[in-house]
Amino acid sequence: MKKTIELKISGMHCQSCEKLIAQELAELNGVIDSKINYSSGRGLVSFESDKISEAAIIGAVKNAGYESEIISAENNGEGGGFEGFNGKQAEPPGLKKEFPANSDLLPSEKSLNLSLSGMHCSSCAAIIEKAVKKAPGVNKVSVNFAAEKAFVAFNANIIGAEEIIKAISKAGYKALEINAKDSEFESRKRREMISSQFKKFIISLVLSLPMIYFMFMDFFVWLPGRAALFPYAGIISLILTIPVQFIIGAGFYRGMWSSLKMKTFNMDSLIAIGTSTAFFYSLANLAIYFFKTGSVIGIDGSKVPDLYFETAAFLITFVILGKWLEARTKGKTSDAIKKLMGLQAKTARVIRNGAVQDIGIEEVKRGDIVMVRPGEKVPVDGKVIKGSSSVDESMITGESIPVEKNAGDNVTGGTVNKTGSFEFEAARIGNETVLAQIIRLIEEAQGSKAPIQNFADRISAWFVPAVIGIATFTFIVWYFALGASLTFSLMAFTAVIVIACPCALGLATPTSLMAGTGKGAEYGILIKGGEPLESACRVNAVIFDKTGTITKGKPEVTDIASFGSIGEDKILAIAASLEKQSEHPLAEAIFGYAQEKSVKFEDILNFNAIAGHGVSGEIKGEKYFLGNRRLIEDVLGLPLDRFGKKIIGLEEQGKTVMTLASQKEILGVVAVADTIRTTSGRAVERLKKMGMKIFMITGDNERTAKAIAGQAGVENVLAEVLPEDKAKEVRKLQETGFIVAMVGDGINDAPALAQANLGIAMGSGTDVAMETGGVVLMKSDINDVATTFELAKETMNKIKQNMFFALFYNVAAIPIAARVFAGMGIVLKPELAGLAMALSSVSVVTNSLFLKFFRPEKRNYVSLVAPFVMVALFGLIFLEFAKFSSRMEESGAGEGATMSILR
Structure with a gap:
């Protein structure tokens, strides 16, 4: 039996993590296919349940170094597949389905939506997916780095949500199941994460600031306390750097360890290697100085030479600053979902046993009679049974005009009652409501992949290992080939390591996709x-x-003509009697018109709907046919030539002509028009x-x-x-x-x-x-078709802009970090390289946010100009970093003058 599960995976940082998880799963016997999506934090795994368990698949993801949890699962039978998870729209979800969009799940399996934490780049997403996919019973898994979510489909008979979460935890990341009933969960989690990052940044900054003072002492000998403090700068910097390096920066080491277990590298690896290089090189120099002098205090009022603890401390400080800014900015890309979640009512007023009770929205049951007063939100979906009102449905459909509601009309949860009071019978509750399904659909859409992201995935697969290779090559060339000092060579190595940014590339597509689909939701x-x-x-x-x-799809009867022995009233009666059992819009028009005319309906025997032609049935032993030209001429063989002028005249007016006939003759026509x-x-x-x-x-x-x-x-x-x-x-x-x-x-x-x-x-x-x-x-407004294409093109432009910026940044920045232009006085200190890396990710996310200015039929000039302004601004900042680094080196704050780099 083929089964599919969806996983929510935490800890992915970039596409490399995604690839790792997919590779780990591919090695399992019984796994048919897997799709990992670091941007959504989710993955889908399809497997033969008689060969492998869900627990084994979850274990595989765990072995890859990621935490995951099953969101949903489904039996696929012999067919299926789940290409749609990556956006293939041949089998996407409808608003009525309980399972996530593009998951292709069946009810016999379960799915799990997870909220992830601990991811720093798209490689982390791959690690989590690989870890979850190793667990038996996991069918589908996809991890979205940008959304920090994972989707897991699993076989509940083999593995449970707790085991999936444990697999992610063992991979070095955290995962929590998203409670669909708690609309505040995501925003609360986001606030907590932003707050945590900010606290880390403040603590790290406070510990690093004294080291700035020590750096200034190199420039200004007149600074207060220099004579007393400067000799102790080395040991004080060590004491201050240790908590920054190993407590604040512990997450980078955990991330690197998780990636190493999967035999790969991620962004955490780059930060951990870069900061460790600076820290342990400085520690070694301090130890050597101690063994030579018997002291860790500088001699003759100077500090211990060749110590770069501030490089490690500020690297971590700036990276965390970038992550805080990135988290704040990324949160704004999901504003549409937050707004939709805010529409959900918290309570409902129900009538039970003749008494009115106010209960929590989660306590409403199908069939409950719910009372809604003016100004209140409709709590769940249902049908009005008493009263009338106008309801504002703009938050669901985007249509600003309130809709009149009377007995028999449907109402949607989350809409706002305006004027009157009414009672309705609850029909759909919880995850079944239209609002809940729209939220789910948007979440899954934002977590899916656009095909263009495959390009980024391919680059990300080798990006981090390539950066480490370039950094190593930089060190070898400077130190061994060009004879540069060890300090200079290591600083070049460290700068290359930390300036490379897979995050910017990993965020290019998902952040634009999140902003674009969210903007689309605002317009219905x-x-x-x-x-x-x-x-x-x-x-x-x-x-x-x-x-x-x-x-409009609401045709109306405009003409009735008799061609035979019966009158127009009889023609309408027979036609309406035949159409009474049909569900076609034209049938509803004829039947409704007959009801208005108080026509007496006939009993129909042997009713038959002839697809693409019309209907037939017997009335008192006589068989009648009602339909189009094909039915009369091709099926019955009755010529319409005698009545052609009348019929053609009606058709040329845009009316649909339904001809009534017996087996022997044509009796007349009913014309229906749809404006x-x-x-x-x-x-x-x-x-x-x-x-x-x-x-x-x-x-x-x-x-x-x-x-x-x-x-x-x-x-x-x-x-x-x-x-x-x-x-x-x-x-x-x-x-x-x-x-x-x-x-x-x-x-x-x-x-x-x-x-x-x-x-x-x-x-x-x-x-x-x-x-x-x-x-x-x-809104059922085809003008929105054009808006769809406009929005899609602007979103794709943003994706392309982001990918170009991310690639251009890395291509331009790495040579400068490698000190290729050192002879021209252009160098970049590692800590400033780290800050530049962090700003590149923030720039990509910010560029995506300009989609918020999209308006139908209007040029988004802000969005058009913004990328050029951002590139220019980032270029200026980058150059200033390089100039500042050069001045520091030339003044002796660094290793020495730029022109005297050789040993």
Whole structure:
């Protein structure tokens, strides 16, 4: 039996960690496939449950050096797979599914969402994934470094959540199961983490500040206390550096140890190696001085030479400062989820046994009668049974106009009641509510990977080992080939180690994806991951379904004509009786019109819905047919030539004509019209300006289809297409070279949505359509289709900008850190190199945040200009660091004058 589990993994720092976990899992017998996502802190593992247990998979992740916990699990049977976890939108989740987006889970298995801590770069994510994947029973695991979350799918019969968390803990990271009922959990965790980082920074800074004073004593001999303190600078610096190095910086050593267990390196390794080099080199020099002089105090009012404890202390201080700034900034990328969580009501007023009770939202049961007063939030989803009001649904749909609610109407949890009071019956509670599912969908989307991130993954796989190799090569060249002093060579080695920043590269995609999908949610556009978002940028053809998409989906009867021996009232009665059992929108229009006219309905026997044609049934022994031209001419063989002028005239007005016939003759027609949405024309115009080819697809005849298409400004019409053939039409366009987006809302659209490169489902459509679409429009406003493409392109631009900046930073910074330009007076002290590294990550995250300025149909000039300003600003800061380092070396605060570096 094939099974899949989703893991939440903690401790990943970069893509290298992700790769480690995947490699560890691949070595297990019985593991079919695994997808690790450091950016979401989650992973998915598919395996044969008769060959390996979930506990073994969790153990594998643990062996990789990461902590993880199972979020959810599912039996996949013989088929399945879970490519969707990385964004493939052929099988994304719908809002009705309880399991996470793109996880492909089945109810027989369990999933686990974990909140992670301790990760410093994308390599940590890989380590956690590898550790969790080793545990038996783990099917799927993905870790999101940026979101600090993990998703785990597992077999509950083999492994439990506690074992998964322990596996992550043994890998050197912390994991906590996310309590879906506690909307404050994530924000509280974020605040605690930011507070912890800030405290570490303050403590580290306080301990490091005296060493700045000692550095200034090199410059200014007149400073107070110099004569008394300067000889003791070495031993005092050692005492102050020890807690910074081994208590504040302990996490870096734990991270390095976890990566070493997995036979790799991560960012923690770089920091630990760099600071240890400076610390232990200084300690060795102090020890040598002690053995030579018998004292650790400087002679003749000078300090002990060649000590660089301040380098180690300030390196850690600046890195922690960068992590604090990064955490603060990253938290803002998930503002959309925080806002949605804030919409959830805390209590509900229910009527039980005739008495009104105020209870916690988690205590509401399905079937409870809930009372809502003006100004209160609707606590859960349900159907109004008494009273009426207007409800503000803007926080869910983005639509600002309140919606009238009466008995029989559905209400959604998290929306706000405006005027009247009403009572409703609770239908969906807890994780079943629309709001809870939207939050889950966005979380999973933000944790998914865009295909462009594979490039970053490949670079990250060798990045850290390559940096260590470059640093080692730098030392060898300076010390052995060029004859530089040991101090100079080690400082160059340390600067290269700490200035390289895999974090910036690891954050480039997920932070933009988080900001972009969050911004989409504000407009009622739910993008289900990186794959749909990137697909949207490649689309050059858009197919709109007609009914319910181009049109409002609420057709009305406009004409009834009799062609035979029975009158118009009888035609309406027969037609309405036949359509009474149909669920088609046209059937509802005819049936509703007949009800308004108080028509007497006939009993129907042997009812049959003929897909793509119409319906049939018997009334008092006579068989009747109601449908389109194909049904009358092709199935019944009755010619329509005699009535062609009437029918064509109605069709040219954009009306859908339903013909009523017996087995012998044509009796008459019922014409139904569905008006186009007011936003359809504007949406088509915007898409054309983007250079897209627009199509409309429908089962209607060509004349009616062209009339509707003409009103919307659509020039290409695919008419008389049977429901089962819509996907074929999409495929035909794809075969001609088009990258196709399909926009629809009906159950008949689901295959076409799945076939398209990008499926866009209207929110008012069926659950199946919403499950199949890679994008869901909550407002059912096709003008949002154009907004989706605008947002996707701007998000992808941000990703590309971030990746360019991260690569450019590392390519430009490493040679300077290696002191290639030392002969020109350009050097970079290790502690300033560490600060530059930290600022590079903050710059990438900040650039992603400019997506918050996105507005539909408007150029985001702030976002366009910001990257250039940031690059210029960062370049200036970097140059100032280099100048400052050079001045320090030339003045003797460093190892010696730049020009006298040789032994």
